[in-house]
Amino acid sequence: MSQPFDLSRFPDLPPEVVKAFAAMQSELTVERAARQHEQAVGAEKDVFITELQALIAKLEGQVQDYRRTKFGPKSEKLDPAQLELALEDLEAAIAETQEQITLVEEKIAAANPEQPAPRRPRKARELPDNLPQIERVIEPADITCPCGCGDMVRIGEDRARRLDYIPARYQVIVTVRPKYACPKGRTGVVQAKAPAHLLEASWPTEALLAQIAVAKYSEHMPLHRQAVVMARHGVPIERSTLADWMGRTGALIAPVVDHMAKRLLSDSTRLYVDETTAPVLDPGRGKTKTGYLWAVLRDDRGWKGTAPPGVVFHYRPGRKGEYAAEILAGFNGTIQIDAYGAYTHLATPKREGGDPLRLAFCWAHGRRKLIKAIPKKGSPIVDEALLRIAALYKIEDSIRGSDPEHRRDIRQSLSRPLVDEFFTWLTAQAARVSRKSDLGAAMAYMLRRQEGFRLFLEDGQVDIDSNLVENAIRSPALNRRNALFAGHDEGGANWASYASLIGSCKMNGIDPCAYLTDLFTKLANGHLKKDIDDLMPWAYAQRNTTSE
Known part of the structure; x- marks a missing residue:
């Protein structure tokens, strides 16, 4: 220099x-x-x-990881409940990286003042209109005009909406019932009748019981975690006390769930049935045993049926066919299932408890088995099978919500030729593949059950798959992952009762907490003996729709 x-x-x-x-x-x-x-x-x-x-x-x-997890073939092998947990972690990671990119872009813009900083894209979102709104107006410190003409005039405003949270608050309701008597002692004492409570001589109101139940069985918060949260809010209640409340309410709602199960069986011509594991503690061995929640679901909205949707879970200690027969006793019609062998005997003349059932098998399960059988190097056979099945689903998308006659006519004209060609082609491919291979077993699974896979072609009330009931059992599956296991067979039955009421609330588009509060109040006032049909979740939904 x-x-x-x-x-x-x-x-x-x-x-x-x-x-x-x-x-x-x-x-x-x-x-x-x-x-x-x-x-x-x-x-x-x-x-x-x-x-x-x-x-x-x-x-x-x-x-790419997110798309692969959500849409790729591997998602077929991932448990649906676990999939949701994986996706939320991936979404959080993507949001974190996007925020880091924005911060770096702002640093680059600050280092180059001549170039304006890029504007952050904002997602167009609307907050619900039914939420209470608190308006706060922020005025300038001084509105005196610098020119000396006096105060400035208001010419407009900017509005920004943000979502706020008010922490949960517990309160004590003190019920006071004054006593009145004649000042001269000539008559008896007058006092208002004490209001009825679901759990007499206990602290919780019906609303609190509903909140605890929904938090445990819908939001997957075990009672010991709820006890920690309540203590943080200044209400130190033992987990064992919460368990006592849930056990007693479980016994009181059991007749409602039993009646709902009977209504599904007696008022339906087609039902979805599936089962999922419900681990239960076996105190004698100090280990867990595998119980099962059997789901029986009705949803006729796909073919404009008028029966309200609902689902009932039945806890059983195993997965034997005798449990399926017991649960479905009295039902005559079609069941949509995943071709599990426990249902096979229900379609024979030897069936006890009703006429032989028609078994409609799930194409989604058949598709999933083919995907699981794909070798590491890929398989042109599976690729073509998936394309053929996808063509059937395209047709189903176009007729969802149509009346049964229209659905059957479209399937007969468009879907039947595709199904005939599919099984002819699958038979030819199966002859080229070893039956002992995973792919051979997957193809044999569908070929042996052609009659059940073809049933949707003949009946417009039948769906192509049983995905609706699979969606319904996801919530109990998530609860299983958070609570690990039920403490007893009776705990499994309690689990099933609440899963039935909450699951039916979700299908009918109603708030489970509001419904349970209403149900507990009616049970406390003896409504069970007056009109049990009025206690059904769909009856509550109809009342709310009518009142609106």
């Missing part, structure tokens, strides 16, 4: 020359400083750009 010119060596220079040299030296210093600053800013921007490129590459990888 060149040294600055030293004027002290020339003391006889005229003042105007010295001044000119000083000005020149100052300009060179400013120019040098500006150049050094520009170089520093450029180096900083290069660092930011490198960081930004790394974050973008990271985001692209996370998005």
Whole structure:
């Protein structure tokens, strides 16, 4: 770097020359400083750009993982309940990376003031209109006009809506019943009758019982965690006390669930049936044993049926066919199932408890078995099978919600030829594959059950799969993952009762907490003996719809 010119060596220079040299030296210093600053800013921007490129590459990888988990073939092998947990973690990771990218972009923009900072895209979201709104107006500190004309006038406003949370608050309701008597002692005492409570001589109101039940069986919060939350809010109640409340209410709602189960069996021509594990503690061995929640579901909305939707879970200690026969006793019609062998005997003349049932098998299960059988190198056979099945689902999408006659006509004209071709083609492919291989077993699974897979072609009330009941058992499955197991067979039955009421509430589009509060209040006032049909979740939904 060149040294600055030293004027002290020339003391006889005229003042105007010295001044000119000083000005020149100052300009060179400013120019040098500006150049050094520009170089520093450029180096900083290069660092930011490198960081930004790394974050973008990271985001692209996370998005690919998300799509693969949610839409790719591997999602068929992942438990649906576990899938939701995996997706929410991936979504959180994507949001974190996006925020990091925004911060780096802001740093790059700050280093280059000439270029405006990129505006962050905002998602168009609307908050529910039914939420209470609190409006706060923020006025300027001073609205006096600088020109001296007085106060400024209001010409408009900006509004921003944000979602707030009010922490849960527990309160004590003190019921006071004054006593009145004749001042002269000539008559007896007058006092209002004490209001009825679901759990007499206990603390909880019906609303609190409903909240605890929904938190445990719908929001998957075990009672010991709820006890921790309640203590944090200043209400130290033991987990054993909460368990006592849930056990007693479970016994009181059992007749309601039993009646709902009878209504599903007696008022339906087609039902979905599925089962999921419900681990239960076996105190004698100190281990868990595998119980099962058997789901019986009705949903006729796909063919414009008028019967209200509902689901009932039955706890049984096993998965034997005798349990299926016991649960479905008295029902005559069609059941949509996953071709599990426990149902086979229900379709024979030897069936006890009713006429032989028609078994409609689930194409989604058949498709899933083919996907699970894909070798690591892939399989053209499975690829083509999936395309053929996808064509059937396209037709189903177009007729969902139509009347049964229309659904049957479309299936006869469009779907039947595709199904005939599918099984002809599948038979030819199965002859080329070893029966002992996973793919051979998957193809044999569908070929042996052609009659059940074809049943949806003949009946417009039958669906192509049993996905509706699979969706219904996801909530108990999530509860299983949080609570690990029920403490006893009776605990499994209690689990099933609440899962039935809450699941039916969700199918009818009503708030489970509001319904249970209403149910507990009616049970406390003896409504069970007056009109049990009025206690059904769909009856509550109809009343609310009518009142609106």
